[in-house]
Amino acid sequence: MKVIIVGGVAGGASCAARLRRLDERSEILMVERGPYLSYANCGLPYHVGGVIEKESSLLVADANTFRSQFAVDARTSCEAIAVSTEKKTVDLRNVATGEVTTEPYDKLVLSPGAPSVRPPLPGIDLPGIFQVRTVPDARAIREWIEKGTPFLSGMHRYSGFQTVRPKTRAVVVGGGFIGLETAENLVHRGFEVTLIEMLDQVLAPLDREMARIVEGYVERHGIRLALNDGVAGFKPAEGGAIEVETKSGKIHPADIVILALSVRPDTTLAKMAGLTIGERGGIRVDDEMRTSNPDIFAVGDAVEVKDFVTGEWALIALAGPANRQGRIAADVIAGRSSRFRGSQGTSIIGLFGASAAWTGASEKTLNRIGDTDYEKIYLYPNSHAGYYPGAKPIAMKVLFRQSDGRLLGAQALGVDGVDKRISALAMALQMGATVYDLEEAELCYAPQFGSAKDPVNFVGMVAADVLRGDMPISHWDSAKGEFILDVREPFELAVETIPGAVNIPLGQLRARLKELPRDRDIHVICRSGQRAYMATRILLQNGFRARDVSGGMLSLAHNGVLVASADAA
Ligand SMILES: Cc1cc2nc3c(=O)[nH]c(=O)nc-3n(C[C@H](O)[C@H](O)[C@H](O)COP(=O)(O)OP(=O)(O)OC[C@H]3O[C@@H](n4cnc5c(N)ncnc54)[C@H](O)[C@@H]3O)c2cc1C
Numbered sequence: 001m002k003v004i005i006v007g008g009v010a011g012g013a014s015c016a017a018r019l020r021r022l023d024e025r026s027e028i029l030m031v032e033r034g035p036y037l038s039y040a041n042c043g044l045p046y047h048v049g050g051v052i053e054k055e056s057s058l059l060v061a062d063a064n065t066f067r068s069q070f071a072v073d074a075r076t077s078c079e080a081i082a083v084s085t086e087k088k089t090v091d092l093r094n095v096a097t098g099e100v101t102t103e104p105y106d107k108l109v110l111s112p113g114a115p116s117v118r119p120p121l122p123g124i125d126l127p128g129i130f131q132v133r134t135v136p137d138a139r140a141i142r143e144w145i146e147k148g149t150p151f152l153s154g155m156h157r158y159s160g161f162q163t164v165r166p167k168t169r170a171v172v173v174g175g176g177f178i179g180l181e182t183a184e185n186l187v188h189r190g191f192e193v194t195l196i197e198m199l200d201q202v203l204a205p206l207d208r209e210m211a212r213i214v215e216g217y218v219e220r221h222g223i224r225l226a227l228n229d230g231v232a233g234f235k236p237a238e239g240g241a242i243e244v245e246t247k248s249g250k251i252h253p254a255d256i257v258i259l260a261l262s263v264r265p266d267t268t269l270a271k272m273a274g275l276t277i278g279e280r281g282g283i284r285v286d287d288e289m290r291t292s293n294p295d296i297f298a299v300g301d302a303v304e305v306k307d308f309v310t311g312e313w314a315l316i317a318l319a320g321p322a323n324r325q326g327r328i329a330a331d332v333i334a335g336r337s338s339r340f341r342g343s344q345g346t347s348i349i350g351l352f353g354a355s356a357a358w359t360g361a362s363e364k365t366l367n368r369i370g371d372t373d374y375e376k377i378y379l380y381p382n383s384h385a386g387y388y389p390g391a392k393p394i395a396m397k398v399l400f401r402q403s404d405g406r407l408l409g410a411q412a413l414g415v416d417g418v419d420k421r422i423s424a425l426a427m428a429l430q431m432g433a434t435v436y437d438l439e440e441a442e443l444c445y446a447p448q449f450g451s452a453k454d455p456v457n458f459v460g461m462v463a464a465d466v467l468r469g470d471m472p473i474s475h476w477d478s479a480k481g482e483f484i485l486d487v488r489e490p491f492e493l494a495v496e497t498i499p500g501a502v503n504i505p506l507g508q509l510r511a512r513l514k515e516l517p518r519d520r521d522i523h524v525i526c527r528s529g530q531r532a533y534m535a536t537r538i539l540l541q542n543g544f545r546a547r548d549v550s551g552g553m554l555s556l557a558h559n560g561v562l563v564a565s566a567d568a569a
Helices: 010-022 041-048 063-070 135-147 177-188 208-220 268-272 319-333 363-368 418-430 435-440 455-468 510-515 530-541 552-568
Strands: 002-006 027-031 073-075 078-084 089-094 100-104 107-110 129-131 169-173 192-196 223-226 231-236 242-246 251-254 256-259 296-298 347-351 354-360 374-379 394-401 407-414 483-486 522-525 546-549
Touching: 002 010, 002 100, 010 027, 010 063, 010 319, 027 078, 041 135, 041 177, 063 073, 078 268, 107 319, 129 135, 135 256, 169 177, 169 242, 169 251, 177 192, 177 208, 177 223, 177 256, 177 347, 192 251, 208 223, 208 347, 208 354, 208 394, 208 407, 208 552, 242 256, 296 319, 347 418, 354 418, 363 374, 363 394, 363 407, 374 455, 374 552, 394 418, 394 455, 407 418, 418 435, 418 455, 435 455, 522 530, 522 552, 530 546
Parallel strands: 002 027, 002 107, 027 073, 107 296, 129 256, 169 192, 169 256, 192 223, 483 522, 522 546
Antiparallel strands: 078 089, 089 100, 231 242, 242 251, 347 354, 354 407, 374 394, 394 407
């Protein structure tokens, strides 16, 4: 059997290596248009920033490794330019010489990825405008930065006089994870960075109020955000600089521009082969990664996947799914039973020492598809036991089914312990766990790592309390204008108060129940929701209608914007 794999990075290289491990006899040809195979594109922003200093560190395996270790005929600078499904052949073009050869296949695997979108904006081809997609892209950015800006046209250094000034202003277009990571790295390199994003938030998979926390954090670390604004075009400016003009008419001067807009599945060959393209514009595959042609498989960023929670077709450009899909395609080609379960979009981004991570459905996704059978909680547990030095709060939002408690999605932000909580929740979600399962999860604990009740257990306990009716909750948008009972201590009110709220500190509550109404809902707040929970329990057992405002004052800090804007509307 001869297998041709198109694309030699995440999905393609995984497929080739797995197939060889399963089948010593098949002939495997892997072609890659670019100069490198199996490189770490996820590390590119860090190479731009100098965190990963050596370019060679990004190169995981080269053609020789594939040939010697895996007996894979791996060819770089070799582009697949045509597919004939009738003859079962692929035409290959040597990028250096232009020579075209034709190779037959029994099975074909497409892993061509999803190139960055490069809209035809005026001036987009000006020097100094880059994308971060490949190793040569990162190299070009580093060279541009290191070159500086010459004072005199055409001269970088002259007669020993310094005629170069450093480039200092960067504009990053796109607030997804590649844009933000690159922006952070440019800040580390001393740039003043402006990030332009067309949406009203960064990191689109996050719910808006959670993205607000990220936005505040990156702004405090020096990234200027221009949200709700698209780029209209680029103009050359003095000294080789660029003026980035936005749709709102603003001008952002830059010495370097990084385009990190969305990506679009590469379906060129798939269309040529007459394969079905799905409604989201990706190659349609089944759960064995088989396309509409039984001898052609497709994996990675180029394919549409089933969203694990919603069941919708989705485009999810992530390395984990691409690697798993490559492996699954290899399994199936080798005659094994292997199926892709769908993607949850589990992701993480590190920014200035903090991280934001998420898995599963967001609230806005559930709203978009009209799914109302859900509840959400906000909580702020410590990353590890509070008595052990260095504990830091994790801001969490978790969504679960109201009808049966099934976990639907989770988002978390913080400077410590975010990754393992979202990873644990992602695993739970994929296993179909409920919040009742999370209550029972047995997780590792010593004070420097977690708490006897880990944040993951907390999620389960809080959510299960809500579902069992032990802790009715409300949220800021519904609590606004209602009877609000603030159970914080008076000294805490010096920081922030809610106008009209009645303050009875938790310790006095039992003695002052007469001050509270019995004919209306009492929305109870404290700093994070924990004391409000105890107060809610006291009130419920004394016949009051009480609700814990989820996340308390901490969730107001990021939900507040929404409440304010709802008022204004
Ligand atoms: C800067 C950056 C940072 C990222 N960070 C993360 C991260 O932190 N976490 C994460 O999960 N994901 C991250 N990703 C996404 C992840 O890298 C991709 O999801 C993954 O690489 C997709 O694998 P793939 O095989 O589908 O495509 P790719 O890895 O892009 O490989 C496709 C290859 O196919 C080649 N090709 C295309 N057409 C042809 C043809 N006709 N002939 C020959 N070769 C062809 C292309 O040259 C390309 O090299 C990042 C991506 C980038 C660019």
